[in-house]
Amino acid sequence: MTPADLLGQWLAGRLPAGAAAWLASGSERLRAGAADRDLYLLTSLVARHVGKEPLALTDAELKAASASRPGWDPRDWTLDQAARIYLLLASTSDGAEMCRRLDRLCSAADIGELVAFYRGLPLYPDQPLYALRAAEGVRSNMRVVFEAVAHRNPYPSEQFGEPAWNQLVLKALFVGSPLDPIVGLDARRNATLARMLCDYAHERWAASRPVNPESWRCVGPFAAGPVLEVVRHLFERGTATEQQAAALALREATDPEAARLLESHPALARNAREGNLNWERLAAARL
Amino acid sequence: MRFIDPHIHMSARTTDDYELMAAAGIVAIIEPAFWLGQPRTHVGTFVDYFSSLVGWERFRASQFGIRHYCTIGLNSKEANNEALAEQVLDVLPLFLGKEGVVAVGEIGYDDQTEAEDKCYRAQLQLAKDLGMLVQVHTPHRDKKRGTSRSMDVAIEMGLVPGSVIIDHNNEETVQEVLDRGFWAAFTLYPETKMGNERMVEIARRYGSHHIFIDSSADWGKSDPLAVPKTARLMLERGIPRPDVEAICYANALAAFGQSGQMMEEHWLTPQPRDERLLYQGNSVLRGQEPRVDELPVIPEREERLVIE
Numbered sequence: 001m002t003p004a005d006l007l008g009q010w011l012a013g014r015l016p017a018g019a020a021a022w023l024a025s026g027s028e029r030l031r032a033g034a035a036d037r038d039l040y041l042l043t044s045l046v047a048r049h050v051g052k053e054p055l056a057l058t059d060a061e062l063k064a065a066s067a068s069r070p071g072w073d074p075r076d077w078t079l080d081q082a083a084r085i086y087l088l089l090a091s092t093s094d095g096a097e098m099c100r101r102l103d104r105l106c107s108a109a110d111i112g113e114l115v116a117f118y119r120g121l122p123l124y125p126d127q128p129l130y131a132l133r134a135a136e137g138v139r140s141n142m143r144v145v146f147e148a149v150a151h152r153n154p155y156p157s158e159q160f161g162e163p164a165w166n167q168l169v170l171k172a173l174f175v176g177s178p179l180d181p182i183v184g185l186d187a188r189r190n191a192t193l194a195r196m197l198c199d200y201a202h203e204r205w206a207a208s209r210p211v212n213p214e215s216w217r218c219v220g221p222f223a224a225g226p227v228l229e230v231v232r233h234l235f236e237r238g239t240a241t242e243q244q245a246a247a248l249a250l251r252e253a254t255d256p257e258a259a260r261l262l263e264s265h266p267a268l269a270r271n272a273r274e275g276n277l278n279w280e281r282l283a284a285a286r287l
Numbered sequence: 288m289r290f291i292d293p294h295i296h297m298s299a300r301t302t303d304d305y306e307l308m309a310a311a312g313i314v315a316i317i318e319p320a321f322w323l324g325q326p327r328t329h330v331g332t333f334v335d336y337f338s339s340l341v342g343w344e345r346f347r348a349s350q351f352g353i354r355h356y357c358t359i360g361l362n363s364k365e366a367n368n369e370a371l372a373e374q375v376l377d378v379l380p381l382f383l384g385k386e387g388v389v390a391v392g393e394i395g396y397d398d399q400t401e402a403e404d405k406c407y408r409a410q411l412q413l414a415k416d417l418g419m420l421v422q423v424h425t426p427h428r429d430k431k432r433g434t435s436r437s438m439d440v441a442i443e444m445g446l447v448p449g450s451v452i453i454d455h456n457n458e459e460t461v462q463e464v465l466d467r468g469f470w471a472a473f474t475l476y477p478e479t480k481m482g483n484e485r486m487v488e489i490a491r492r493y494g495s496h497h498i499f500i501d502s503s504a505d506w507g508k509s510d511p512l513a514v515p516k517t518a519r520l521m522l523e524r525g526i527p528r529p530d531v532e533a534i535c536y537a538n539a540l541a542a543f544g545q546s547g548q549m550m551e552e553h554w555l556t557p558q559p560r561d562e563r564l565l566y567q568g569n570s571v572l573r574g575q576e577p578r579v580d581e582l583p584v585i586p587e588r589e590e591r592l593v594i595e
């Protein structure tokens with residue numbers, strides 16, 4: 001089944017009859033080639049007709065989602081978001097057309113709509129076309145909008161070049177968003193990002209401000225030379241959580257000096273190596 | 288006490304204002320679409336303005352624990368640029384259905400020109416077609432006649448008085464507005480509109496049925512704490528507490544709540560989905576029932592030398 005089929009099926013099973021009929025007739029009109037204006041009105045009226053309750057997918061449904069579109073993880077989606085993306089997908093299967101409509105929709109969107117349109121990114125036709133739109137979402141200062149692109153969304157890791165990707169990670173730190181829900185966080189680590197994160201940490205420390213320990217997750221593999229010195233500082237003088245983060249980073253470093261440093265604190269080294277300590281747990285503990 | 292300011296132009300205000308408003312007990316606000324102090328010349332600037340009212344400004348308010356709603360419409364002053372006004376009327380339907388849009392507004396008369404009349408009527412028709420409320424700005428000049436005319440035209444266009452909020456009332460207009468069954472809002476705005484000592488006397492004379500107050504604070508010399516300040520003045524001068532609560536909170540909610548877009552639960556018991564729009568994920572109010580007997584606290588801006 002396509003993602004659009006799945007969305008239709010999930011909504012049909014969850015909406016009251018009136019709302020389901022409204023959505024069905026709206027999507028039919030769009031499939032039959034209704035004007036732009038109908039799409040704009042239908043998508044904005046969604047909240048009034050279908051409400052904003054969680055979609056609350058079952059494990060089986062979530063599996064079907066990722067089978068239909070690898071990496072698609074709609075576990076946090078709400079009814080209005082599902083319905084908006086369902087309508088959008090019904091309106092066209094042409095990438096250029098979708099891209100144009102999405103730009104217009106975003107230029108007149110309320111917060112709820114923006115969140116929906118960005119969460120829908122992995123489902124639009126001709127995926128590379130939306131990289132600029134997605135980067136625009138990352139620039140948003142509305143944290144919910146930023147997180148619609150950044151969290152549980154495979155789009156950025158698949159389509160962003162390194163500069164845009166690095167901006168996304170730094171922006172997450174700036175707006176206080178957790179890093180763990182960023183899809184592809186480990187796979188997209190790079191030396192430039194590690195350097196940027198070290199600079200960022202220095203800036204924060206100079207201002208006596210704390211640094212999110214999740215930052216070091218993107219630094220570990222590049223911990224050598226000056227980067228290793230930053231991790232050493234953290235490992236030797238940080239808070240308990242920062243020391244754990246440093247241990248996890250050192251575990252992934254290839255520089256023999258990093259291994260020696262890690263062994264200087266045998267209990268932490270053991271926890272990091274045996275998996276009692278991991279980034280997911282460290283992230284969860286901060287929430 | 289809790290307050291609603293049902294008419295305030297936050298895009299013209301600072302974060303200091305938001306902090307003070309939240310500290311004074313303002314839980315929800317309505318930001319009407321209006322002009323920006325000078326006329327716009329392109330439809331695109333209207334589109335961006337409307338979209339900031341349903342987007343960025345709402346988010347900004349939420350960071351201070353204040354729930355933000357808005358009204359969308361073409362104001363009377365800018366209705367006089369007829370070519371532009373046509374284009375703006377065309378884009379209104381894109382925004383009227385957005386979440387948290389509680390009425391078509393603020394619309395009505397300024398100079399009471401023909402162009403204004405045309406736009407006012409077109410927007411009343413839109414409100415009627417979409418089943419929406421209307422928030423009417425009454426003119427500064429030739430006010431009494433302009434207010435009567437605003438109501439005449441609303442009725443003529445088929446609107447029900449209970450779905451129309453007549454704003455910027457004064458001693459001269461209130462009786463007719465109430466007699467005809469419309470909602471009467473009063474704007475506490477220094478020099479050009481109402482002062483709050485006058486408002487106390489209006490409350491004494493007319494009670495609280497269908498009456499509420501707002502600040503209309505904007506880019507002019509105005510006061511975003513006008514609602515809590517006036518509440519306090521009313522209480523100190525012997526207006527019964529239930530009347531004060533109706534005038535400063537409940538009536539605005541009753542009037543604009545008819546839209547289905549504004550509900551007390553939005554700030555008292557926000558849904559998990561909505562919580563993400565609230566400051567630090569928490570309503571400032573949860574678990575804190577305001578004490579019944581206390582006077583509103585009017586916070587003062589705290590000056591700090593050290594910036595952290």
